[in-house]
Amino acid sequence: MATERELDRRPDPEALLALAGREGRGKLKVFLGAAPGVGKTYAMLAAARRLKDDRGDVVIGLVETHGRAETAALIEGHEILPRKKIPYRGRELEEFDIDAALKRRPALIVVDELAHTNAPESRHPKRWQDVEELLDAGVDVWTALNIQHLESLADVVSRVTGVAVRETVPDSVLQNAEDVILVDITPAELIQRLREGKVYLPQMARRAVQNFFTPRNLTALRELALRSTADRVDDQMVAYLRQNAIEGPWETSDHILACIGPDDRAEILVRAAGRMATKLNASWVVVHVERPGHEETDPVRLKRIDEALQLAERLGAQTQRLSASDIVAEVLRYARRENVTQIVVGRSRAGWLRRRLGQSFSDQMVRRASDIAVQVTTTPEREAPRFALRWRLKKPKGLVPGVVAATAAVTAAVGIGEALSLVLRLPNLSMVFLLAVLGCAVSFGLWSAVVASLLSFLAYNFFFIPPIYTFTVASPQELLSLLVFLAVAVFTGTLAGRVHDQAAAVRQRAQHSESLYDFSRKLAAAAKLDDVLWAAAAHLQKIVGGGVAFLIPEEGDLQLRIAWPPDVELNEGEMSAARWAFAKNEVAGWSTDTLPTLAKQFRPLVTPRGAVGVFGFEPMARGEAPTPEFERAVTALLEQTALAVDRSLLIGEAVRAAALEDNERLRTTLLSSLSHDLRTPLATISGAISTLRQLRDRLPPEKREELLASAEEETERLTRFIANLLDMSRIESGALKARRDYLDAADCIRNAVERARKAFGAESIETSLAPDLPSIRGDAQLLEQVLFNLLDNAHKYGGGSRVVVHARREGGESVITVTDDGPGIKPADLTRVFEKFYRGGRADGRKAGTGLGLSICKGLVEAMGGTIEAQSPAARRRGTRIVLRFPVAEMKKSLPA
Secondary structure (H helix, E strand, C coil): CCCHHHHHCCCCHHHHHHHHHCCCCCCEEEEEECCCCCCHHHHHHHHHHHHHHCCCCEEEEECCCCCCHHHHHHHCCCEECCCEEEEECCEEEEECCHHHHHHHCCCEEEECCCCCECCCCCCCCEHHHHHHHHHHCCCEEEEEEEHHHEHHHHHHHHHHHCCCCCCCECHHHHHCCCEEEEECCCHHHHHHHHHCCCCCCHHHHHHHHHCCCCHHHHHHHHHHHHHHHHHHHHHHHHHHHHHCCCCCCCCCCCEEEEEECCCCCHHHHHHHHHHHHHHHCCEEEEEEEECCCCCCCCHHHHHHHHHHHHHHHHCCCEEEEEECCCHHHHHHHHHHHCCCCEEEEECCCCCHHHHHHCCCHHHHHHHHCCCCEEEEECCCCCCCCCCCCCCCCCCCCCHHHHHHHHHHHHHHHHHHHHHHHHHCCCCCCHHHHHHHHHHHHHHHCHHHHHHHHHHHHHHHHHHHCCCCCCCCCCCHHHHHHHHHHHHHHHHHHHHHHHHHHHHHHHHHHHHHHHHHHHHHHHHHHCCCHHHHHHHHHHHHHHHHCCCEEEEEEECCEEEEEEEECCCCCCCHHHHHHHHHHHHHCCCEECCCCCCCCCCCEEEEEEECCEEEEEEEECCCCCCCCCCHHHHHHHHHHHHHHHHHHHHHHHHHHHHHHHHHHHHHHHHHHHHHHHHHHHHHHHHHHHHHHHHHHHCCCCCCHHHHHHHHHHHHHHHHHHHHHHHHHHHHHHHHHCCCCCCCEEECHHHHHHHHHHHHHHHHCCCCEEEEECCCCCCEEECHHHHHHHHHHHHHHHHHHCCCCCEEEEEEEECCEEEEEEEECCCCCCHHHCCHHHCCCCCCECCCCCECCCCCHHHHHHHHHHHCCCEEEEECCCECCECEEEEEEEEECCCCCCCCC
16 A cells, blocks of 8 residues: 555646646747837747747737837748738728638647737637637647736736726736746836837837836836746746655645625725735635625625626636624634635725724724734725715615605604694604604615604704794703704614615515525426426516527537527527537627627526536617626526526436437347347257258158157247237337227137147146136237237246136136246236346246247237236245236127017
């Protein structure tokens, strides 16, 4: 056995799997620079020139020279793919032709400017996606990239340079590259090249030096490029060491947790955590925690959370949604359970008092995380008026109806108060206004309650606090009562409003859960694939509002299986998007990065076994992006649909597998029969004929008669075998049509017994026939065949013992039994003996026959309207009895003439 030390020296399985996963895929080499003009394209083309001189198959897919003569000279002599011309707004745009590159399939293709955004109507919106398709096709690619275009560094570059980065490339593209070559020059050299006109035209170069290409900006970008390249080299070294099992002191890596909220800084925090994880080569997770009863309902804030979590997944993080009343305690509990070493949070935007008391989220996290390092990131604050009041209330929905209702309720309270004052002398009418506040809170929510509180405060003061009809308060105690009333009104109104909002959220979630339950119940009841798809289409169409379609892979390609409305058709572009979604397990079409100009969106139906189909839909309003509620509802329903489709496909596969198993068993049985039940009689017949032919004149007459009788016996045996196969074929195909004539069962029994005695010399067959045996209706030939098969079966499995055929009447049935004195049948096999190909054992343990005799008997008896069953033991704990039952046929009396 391998020792623990030997096991430690084995290659890392995950590293080997990652290496195996790149087999058959093209290799990507990235020429990385800190800024435009450092010479990335020149270095890439110079290397391509050297490779071509060594007889390499190098093709220029697309290179932008920007008017540089030295760069253009390096292209000469290379095979250059023509660019694809795409009409756009009255002019033609030239783009990289991915289809021509795939058709040419060179060993190496050079594609410049990896972060470029393709023209509309292109297959992919980004050039890096074109490169990914080339790599998947096994083509090696060389490309160039500036450091500011990396997704995780986009916000850093924007803050450093003041220039927004609009074109980005996922960090995973650089991480999965086979090689990264840093092309570097000093900031002074780059600025000198700009002034000499080697990067941009003179006028453009002057503006660039004044704005972007400053020594400070270039130094910062250079540092980012150097750090990124160093991290990439470190990852390569670690992968090499793990793949080759090189021994070393492997330290436990860090695990980072980033906690985000619904504010506008969530994406900044995610990028900061991503940069930290990359620098530390650590795994990381992004967590969002909600308080029960305070779930977010604002669509804008919900969208921020979803976008931040999606960004984290693109950057390689895991994501988790949690729920707890104490957010800090829940984050720390999760962090300790997952062995998190560092927690990243943003600086809380708490009020002045909460910051002084240390009650902000970041302060509590730092104070309570005694065993975990906490990093508080700084984010740019928006300038606000010095004494601006920060409202923490959510943006109101239906504000106008709420204000109108609050005004009406306070007006009614004033009227009721005035009426009560005329009838009764009440010392305090504040309860009437408090009732109005509560009514607005319960009916219209928090904002209506706040407005009603303020209006009640003013109205109560104006109409009922002396001096009336003024806002002046004469007595100090009245002022105190008025202020207490305002506090109570605001407090109770706020609580009631929150209850109203929470009740609305609970109703919405209950409706969603009920809808999901109803949908799951319908899917559970649907067994066939079409039933599943129709149920899903009907449910999803109500949510998306437009047409829906389901595509299922058939015969090597996606086929439109279900559509609603039924006249929905997919054009070539939509089919391409559907195939892309199925092949890549990614969303394509409308509102995505792949073919976004299409009218429909296509989503794969993903299961643990992979994609099983594609769902396509046309939204009701194309101008609006999908809301978070829409995404969650559609995602939940599609997950259920995918599992149901997978289940239906597995059922179909199981049926096909069972059919194949039956076919295999039939094939094996037939081969066994052909090798034994056909070959044995044929060998006997052939031997008898050969002997008679060769020794005809020297054999005595009795020997010749014996050989002829043997050949005749085996011929009859062979005829019975072929007849059994034909009878079973007729029964299964439904071609067997039994006659329903009046017949005497006793005659059929005598004929079958006589035939059995002639066939295999069964002298021990006895018959016991009741004298009052009634007539039955059936086919005499088929009944005789059934009885002969039963006698043959008793002869084979009864061990040559006595066989008794008994016939009698029992009530309205005629009962025929065939009983042998053999070893019998196990109770568990009493029903199996009538199955096709089931064969019992002979006394010597060898299988006999094809296992079709009793199965044929069952089919023939049932065709004549009778039943058949097996009983064992028959008598004295031995033997088998086969019982046939037929209804008695009452003879119709003819009328006298």
